[in-house]
Amino acid sequence: MRRLFPKKKNKKEMDDKTAADLKMAVNKIRMGIKKYERAAREFQIRARRAVQEGNMKLAKNYLLRRKRALRNLQQFQGFIVKLERQQDAIDSAETIKTMGKTMRSTTEVLTQQVEELRPEEIMEINEESEEAIANIEESAEIMSESLDTIDDFEIEDELEELKAEVMLEGEGGLPAAPVSVDFAEEEEPLDELEDQSQSDALKKELEKLQKELDI
Numbered sequence: 001m002r003r004l005f006p007k008k009k010n011k012k013e014m015d016d017k018t019a020a021d022l023k024m025a026v027n028k029i030r031m032g033i034k035k036y037e038r039a040a041r042e043f044q045i046r047a048r049r050a051v052q053e054g055n056m057k058l059a060k061n062y063l064l065r066r067k068r069a070l071r072n073l074q075q076f077q078g079f080i081v082k083l084e085r086q087q088d089a090i091d092s093a094e095t096i097k098t099m100g101k102t103m104r105s106t107t108e109v110l111t112q113q114v115e116e117l118r119p120e121e122i123m124e125i126n127e128e129s130e131e132a133i134a135n136i137e138e139s140a141e142i143m144s145e146s147l148d149t150i151d152d153f154e155i156e157d158e159l160e161e162l163k164a165e166v167m168l169e170g171e172g173g174l175p176a177a178p179v180s181v182d183f184a185e186e187e188e189p190l191d192e193l194e195d196q197s198q199s200d201a202l203k204k205e206l207e208k209l210q211k212e213l214d215i
Helices: 011-054 054-117 119-172 192-213
Strands: none
Touching: 011 054, 054 119
């Protein structure tokens, strides 16, 4: 029964067997190529030696055998070229098949991802995100404005104090900067300096008034 109905081999087994047979054939042909290359060199050496010995008939025989070895070598080289082309074609087919399976799988994944992405939903999420960012930025701007207002009030107070100090210095006739300072001398009390400044200012005002009266 087994001989009448042999078990069918699946495609994977057939492919593996074909690849193994092809590899075995290539190796066998390569061994034949080496054999004929070696024979051609050997017959050439023997023919030269026969010529040197004066045996032209033997030299001619070696040259004929060399010619035959070269012809067989050429045939085997043609065989190996054909088999290597078939091997390359099989390798290419396997690569293309693998690429096809991979591309099919990736296409299915991409299609599923596109279906799950839902552009309308993404646009809605993007709009909600932009609105949330805008609200946060607006809140931050409001907070910064309130802080700026507080800082402005403080600066205005400090500016008024500085104006008052400058006006007081201008009325008292105080110099903008001291010409020289002697640290060895004792500093006069602040009250005496203010009294002296007011006295000097009063004297200047009286002198100015006197000049206007004389005119």
